[in-house]
Amino acid sequence: MAAARSLGRILTAAALATLVGCAREPPPSAPPVVGCLEALRAAGLAVEPWAAPGSGACRVEAPVRLARTGLTFDRPLETSCPLALAWLRFEPEVRAIARRETGLEVVRVLHMGSHACRRMTGNAGRASLHARALALDLAGFELSDGSRVTVLEHWSDRGPRGRFLRAVAKAACLRFAMVLTPKSDRFHRDHIHLDLGPFAGCDA
Numbered sequence: 001m002a003a004a005r006s007l008g009r010i011l012t013a014a015a016l017a018t019l020v021g022c023a024r025e026p027p028p029s030a031p032p033v034v035g036c037l038e039a040l041r042a043a044g045l046a047v048e049p050w051a052a053p054g055s056g057a058c059r060v061e062a063p064v065r066l067a068r069t070g071l072t073f074d075r076p077l078e079t080s081c082p083l084a085l086a087w088l089r090f091e092p093e094v095r096a097i098a099r100r101e102t103g104l105e106v107v108r109v110l111h112m113g114s115h116a117c118r119r120m121t122g123n124a125g126r127a128s129l130h131a132r133a134l135a136l137d138l139a140g141f142e143l144s145d146g147s148r149v150t151v152l153e154h155w156s157d158r159g160p161r162g163r164f165l166r167a168v169a170k171a172a173c174l175r176f177a178m179v180l181t182p183k184s185d186r187f188h189r190d191h192i193h194l195d196l197g198p199f200a201g202c203d204a
């Protein structure tokens, strides 16, 4: 009996330790800031410091400025480390989808920025994920033949360019919390919005 009691105590202690362990963990939607810069550097990226403007609801945790990841950006990407890392992990999928759908390589990412201290479109009561640079607005891509595929021009295209963009949005739904596209509303007619939550949705 004594053995059983002490086993019970051990199990209770183990359960408590698990609970305490869980309590210390960030919620699933919390962006992984800890270790993020190290992960970017380990991937060989030149991470420039960026004095992100904004405070309070517009404060950017671990701000980074990247001229390129594996791909070049049409203008330096000023964002949060978690968003940069999420993009870095998604990028090989974008390249593979481009190859599959167009037979071409992606050489440049066309974007409309990550950080903007503003309210959510269509929901003025909530700060946009852009306020903390936890979102990215993708306008399109430049391909290895020099042509550009843009959300504004090619989202509804029935050919390879449209298929490429729509497949990128679909794939993004597995990597990002919220994916908004021209299917969402008129605010997104020219870009694909990707963010890291906490709200989830997939308009691909």
Ligand SMILES: [Zn+2]
Pocket: 130, 135, 136, 137, 192, 193, 194
């Ligand atoms: Zn956006």
